[in-house]
Amino acid sequence: xxxxxRPFFALGLMLSVFFLGGCSNYIVLDPKxxxxxxxxxxxxxxxxxxxxILLVVYILFTVIVIKYRENRKDMSNWEPEQEGSKKxxxxxxxxxxxxxxxxxxxxxxxxxxxxxPPQASAHKEPIVIxxxxxxxxxxxxxxxxxxxxxxxINIPEDRPxxxxxxxxxxxxxxxVPELGGQKYAMPGMETTxxxxxxxxxxxxxxxxxxxxxxxxxxxFDVNSVSQSxxxxxxxxxxxxxxxxxxxxxxxxxxxxxxxxxxxxSTHLKWVDHAKDRDYAxxxxxxxxxxxxxxxxxxxKDANKPEQDSHGExxxx
Amino acid sequence: xxxxxxxxxxxxxIYGADVSIGLTVIGLLFYLTYFKKWQWLWKEWLTTVDHKKxxxxxxxxxxxxxFRGGVDALLxxxxxxxxxxxxxxxxxYNEIFTTHGTIMIIFMAMPFLxxxxxxxxxxxxGARDVAFPYLNAVSFWTFFIGAMLFxxxxxxxxxxxxxxxxxxxxxxxxxxPGPGQNYYLLGLQIAGIGTLLTGINFLVxxxxxxxxxxxxxxxxxxxxxxxxxxxxxxxxxxxLTVALALMTFDRLFGAHFFTLQxxxxxxxxxxxxxxxGHPEVYIVILPxxxxxxxxxxxxxxxxxxxxxxxxxxxxxxxxYSFLVWVHHFFTxxxxxxxxxxxxxxxxxxxxxxxxxxxNWLFTMYKGKISFTTPMLWALGFIVNFVVGGVxxxxxxxxxxxxxxxxTYFLVSHFHxxxxxxxxxxxxxxxxxxxxxxxxxxxxxxxxxWVFWLFMIGFNVCFFPQYFLGLDGMPRRVYTYSAAxxxxxxxxxxxxxxxxxxxxxxxxxYNIYYSFRYSERENTxxxxxxxxxxxxATTSAVPPHYNFAVTPTVEGLDPVVAIRNDKKEVTPKLADxxxxxxxxxxxxxxxxASFFFVAGFGLVFEWYWMGIVGLIGVFITxxxxxxxxxxxxxxxVDEIKETERITV
Ligand code: HEM
Ligand SMILES: [Cu+2]
Ligand SMILES: [Cu+2]
Numbered sequence: 001x002x003x004x005x006r007p008f009f010a011l012g013l014m015l016s017v018f019f020l021g022g023c024s025n026y027i028v029l030d031p032k033x034x035x036x037x038x039x040x041x042x043x044x045x046x047x048x049x050x051x052x053i054l055l056v057v058y059i060l061f062t063v064i065v066i067k068y069r070e071n072r073k074d075m076s077n078w079e080p081e082q083e084g085s086k087k088x089x090x091x092x093x094x095x096x097x098x099x100x101x102x103x104x105x106x107x108x109x110x111x112x113x114x115x116x117p118p119q120a121s122a123h124k125e126p127i128v129i130x131x132x133x134x135x136x137x138x139x140x141x142x143x144x145x146x147x148x149x150x151x152x153i154n155i156p157e158d159r160p161x162x163x164x165x166x167x168x169x170x171x172x173x174x175x176v177p178e179l180g181g182q183k184y185a186m187p188g189m190e191t192t193x194x195x196x197x198x199x200x201x202x203x204x205x206x207x208x209x210x211x212x213x214x215x216x217x218x219x220f221d222v223n224s225v226s227q228s229x230x231x232x233x234x235x236x237x238x239x240x241x242x243x244x245x246x247x248x249x250x251x252x253x254x255x256x257x258x259x260x261x262x263x264x265s266t267h268l269k270w271v272d273h274a275k276d277r278d279y280a281x282x283x284x285x286x287x288x289x290x291x292x293x294x295x296x297x298x299x300k301d302a303n304k305p306e307q308d309s310h311g312e313x314x315x316x
Numbered sequence: 317x318x319x320x321x322x323x324x325x326x327x328x329x330i331y332g333a334d335v336s337i338g339l340t341v342i343g344l345l346f347y348l349t350y351f352k353k354w355q356w357l358w359k360e361w362l363t364t365v366d367h368k369k370x371x372x373x374x375x376x377x378x379x380x381x382x383f384r385g386g387v388d389a390l391l392x393x394x395x396x397x398x399x400x401x402x403x404x405x406x407x408x409y410n411e412i413f414t415t416h417g418t419i420m421i422i423f424m425a426m427p428f429l430x431x432x433x434x435x436x437x438x439x440x441x442g443a444r445d446v447a448f449p450y451l452n453a454v455s456f457w458t459f460f461i462g463a464m465l466f467x468x469x470x471x472x473x474x475x476x477x478x479x480x481x482x483x484x485x486x487x488x489x490x491x492x493p494g495p496g497q498n499y500y501l502l503g504l505q506i507a508g509i510g511t512l513l514t515g516i517n518f519l520v521x522x523x524x525x526x527x528x529x530x531x532x533x534x535x536x537x538x539x540x541x542x543x544x545x546x547x548x549x550x551x552x553x554x555x556l557t558v559a560l561a562l563m564t565f566d567r568l569f570g571a572h573f574f575t576l577q578x579x580x581x582x583x584x585x586x587x588x589x590x591x592x593g594h595p596e597v598y599i600v601i602l603p604x605x606x607x608x609x610x611x612x613x614x615x616x617x618x619x620x621x622x623x624x625x626x627x628x629x630x631x632x633x634x635x636y637s638f639l640v641w642v643h644h645f646f647t648x649x650x651x652x653x654x655x656x657x658x659x660x661x662x663x664x665x666x667x668x669x670x671x672x673x674x675n676w677l678f679t680m681y682k683g684k685i686s687f688t689t690p691m692l693w694a695l696g697f698i699v700n701f702v703v704g705g706v707x708x709x710x711x712x713x714x715x716x717x718x719x720x721x722x723t724y725f726l727v728s729h730f731h732x733x734x735x736x737x738x739x740x741x742x743x744x745x746x747x748x749x750x751x752x753x754x755x756x757x758x759x760x761x762x763x764x765w766v767f768w769l770f771m772i773g774f775n776v777c778f779f780p781q782y783f784l785g786l787d788g789m790p791r792r793v794y795t796y797s798a799a800x801x802x803x804x805x806x807x808x809x810x811x812x813x814x815x816x817x818x819x820x821x822x823x824x825y826n827i828y829y830s831f832r833y834s835e836r837e838n839t840x841x842x843x844x845x846x847x848x849x850x851x852a853t854t855s856a857v858p859p860h861y862n863f864a865v866t867p868t869v870e871g872l873d874p875v876v877a878i879r880n881d882k883k884e885v886t887p888k889l890a891d892x893x894x895x896x897x898x899x900x901x902x903x904x905x906x907x908a909s910f911f912f913v914a915g916f917g918l919v920f921e922w923y924w925m926g927i928v929g930l931i932g933v934f935i936t937x938x939x940x941x942x943x944x945x946x947x948x949x950x951x952v953d954e955i956k957e958t959e960r961i962t963v
Contacts, residue, residue: 025787027788028719029786039715039716042715047710050709050710054702057698060674061677064678065685068681068682069685075684078682082681083622083623084622084625089622100666107713108656108660111652111659111714112652115651135491165649169490170485171484171486173722182718182722183648184648184649187576191648191649193649206790210486210722211486211491213410215793216406255491277576278576284490291490291491292493293496294477295474295496296494
């Protein structure tokens with residue numbers, strides 16, 4: 001029986017090398033900012049303990065299963081009535097408790113750390129960006145710069161970004177895996193997430209909380225640029241990009257995907273979705289969009305976003 | 317509503333399903349009529365209140381649902397095998413993962429376990445049936461009808477597509493229009509009645525109907541696990557019932573409990589859902605733990621190691637299961653203090669689970685292990701379940717969970733516990749108690765093939781998904797770009813899924829093969845190693861009254877004592893007395909059918925139909941209330957004949 005298992009052990013060994021060999025290629029384990037780095041450290045620390053637990057269980061398992069198989073020669077160590085051992089049971093209660101404590105301490109520390117801007121750049125004022133999820137796009141406002149973008153953001157490198165997250169309709173989750181963990185963006189609520197990019201670069205962000213048909217494509221780009229490039233971009237945008245009209249904004253409230261867009265004003269002057277949770281639904285009603293059964297005859301041409309036909313937005 | 321909206325159209329997969337459903341129905345009708353089986357069907361099955369037959373029907377339905385959910389899984393894995401695949405579109409994929417998740421948890425895992433509990437527990441505690449046999453039939457039929465109602469959404473009206481979690485406001489009318497989500501609400505609601513009744517029924521059965529001498533701490537571990545599961549059901553299911561009802565009000569009657577408009581609270585749904593949902597996870601794992609305990613002890617030929625610790629570990633798990641629900645949304649931004657509290661409570665639940673793993677290992681220590689098929693499943697469980705367990709602890713670390721949440725890391729984790737725990741447990745229990753149900757074993761050689769195919773396929777399918785998760789692949793996406801670099805691991809994963817599919821087919825073949833060719837058993841203890849009372853029946857398949865004479869119990873593992881003392885199990889003539897048994901009844905089946913009418917009407921918001929159905933349900937309740945029939949006695953002569961006592 002166990003001879004036959006040997007190829008599986010070999011396969012297992014090969015697989016682990018195959019998977020873990022490429023360790024640093026996995027996005028979450030190769031973070032590009034201090035938030036993600038803290039999470040990576042915590043993850044690797046816990047993987048260490050987990051590997052240890054697995055090792056202990058697997059060694060015990062292998063030894064016991066081989067040693068006490070039915071067709072062994074010497075049956076003198078078969079004790080059908082042996083029913084427990086106080087010592088052993090205390091041992092395997094105590095060790096998990098210790099491991100739990102060892103895991104809990106850095107976990108709690110990290111939980112509290114992540115509620116604040118990264119320590120490494122505590123001396124720098126965070127830049128504030130509000131991110132609003134709308135089925136199935138992301139609208140970003142820079143309240144200080146007075147500009148707005150759709151489906152992409154520029155951020156200055158090496159400076160904390162304070163994201164104010166909310167949603168106009170379904171519950172979404174704002175996630176830029178290379179920079180750090182996610183947080184929900186919910187209608188009628190505001191959550192705060194701090195992220196930071198250490199260097200220049202382009203990172204993929206997305207909604208990671210399922211919210212219907214366009215979910216898979218509800219993605220955005222994060223461009224980390226130098227502070228001076230950022231300032232220049234913000235200034236240019238403010239002076240050159242078109243203004244966001246209410247009509248156009250209401251079109252964005254319809255369900256559908258959207259292109260990247262840039263505006264020299266923000267929607268915050270009309271609506272704060274963190275306070276006004278049914279703005280989008282009411283807008284849809286006002287514009288005469290009726291929700292359609294996806295299997296109904298009208299579903300195919302209903303609810304298509306119309307903003308593409310408007311010439312005002314310029315895409316990147 | 318137009319007809320083209322009533323029947324789902326426009327997709328070859330659906331037309332294929334229409335045709336195969338039609339052919340199956342015609343085939344069944346023909347078979348029943350041609351071979352004159354209608355009466356047999358009605359008398360032996362549709363009206364039965366025998367716990368063993370209800371159990372078998374539960375298991376058969378669960379296997380059917382495993383097939384349906386499995387086909388869903390393979391469709392998804394086919395779509396994900398390569399980047400940018402066009403096999404399924406977004407809406408279709410969303411419907412499929414929603415029905416897959418819902419069916420697997422509610423209509424496959426739970427009924428499979430409840431079926432095994434039905435077959436085994438009354439026997440294991442030396443009872444003639446459950447406390448309320450009629451109620452037991454109501455449980456089964458409401459479950460079955462709920463499942464059928466949910467399943468027809470595929471071809472009539474369209475399936476739900478808001479995920480098995482049905483988060484609001486996504487699942488509300490504005491964002492999920494059409495009947496799909498109503499199917500979810502009503503299918504689960506009707507089936508939930510059955511589950512809650514099962515909880516009460518078995519709670520009473522286990523507490524009140526144990527054989528003389530079977531104190532609580534002489535109960536077999538499977539009975540303990542069932543008892544604790546029933547306690548969880550009784551506390552958890554009312555939460556689901558209320559939550560589903562509130563969402564139904566939102567969707568059908570324009571209420572605003574969870575909606576975007578009004579003062580709806582979408583997060584309230586998430587909280588209620590997981591307040592039920594996390595205990596639900598333990599509802600589907602604890603009975604599996606119980607079965608593994610029995611199987612490991614049986615085939616290691618040793619008493620269970622640390623029996624009391626095992627019991628207390630389960631009690632702790634049950635209590636904790638109500639205190640951890642927030643770990644399903646650490647990312648909601650509830651603040652550091654809340655996340656810390658729930659991180660710790662979740663990690664704590666790992667401790668009793670860890671204790672159980674070591675107890676199983678040491679049950680085999682100094683044992684005499686035979687590698688039968690049920691034992692292989694149990695060994696496979698230990699090896700694979702710990703992977704699910706340790707990744708569960710990783711997910712419990714809230715700060716790290718911000719990166720795992722909503723990714724394939726999570727998908728892999730819960731499949732490692734649900735498949736390596738629950739599904740392996742169901743297969744193990746099915747093989748182990750198969751001779752109890754049908755009087756012959758499943759073929760061991762094919763059974764081992766099933767195990768290796770399924771177990772290897774499972775790991776090939778799900779192990780790579782941990783790494784996909786760490787590479788940032790979100791769950792519930794219907795496709796991904798080639799540039800993401802996720803193509804290779806997804807392809808591996810899909811290959812594994814198909815291996816599991818082949819494993820399932822091998823299992824079905826085994827059922828057929830064994831039906832044809834397996835040697836028929838002639839003792840009640842077919843493995844020759846049984847330890848608990850179900851193996852003490854005089855014939856392989858227990859007669860409808862289970863035991864001619866109620867056994868008495870003097871300790872744990874009574875059958876081992878009987879075997880060691882070479883005691884005779886044949887009951888003595890003098891001890892045999894007439895046995896009181898309940899009558900069959902067609903009312904539960906009819907009642908459930910009315911539930912179907914009501915449910916279907918409400919799904920389409922045809923209120924006249926909903927009302928007709930509910931009136932029908934009410935009438936069946938009244939009929940039952942005035943039913944004076946109090947069962948019948950099995951005569952001593954009949955018992956003598958059944959037990960082949962010739963004096
Ligand atoms: C037979 C092998 C199985 C395969 C290949 C499989 C595959 C999958 C896939 C591909 C998904 C969708 C992932 C996504 O798009 O997010 C999924 C989701 C899920 N599966 Fe399975 N699965 C299997 C068995 C099971 C079993 C046995 C259970 C439960 C007992 C289960 C419970 C779930 C649940 C609850 C979800 C989440 C659904 C949702 O996101 O709403 N699966 N599975
Ligand atoms: Cu909220
Ligand atoms: Cu949970």
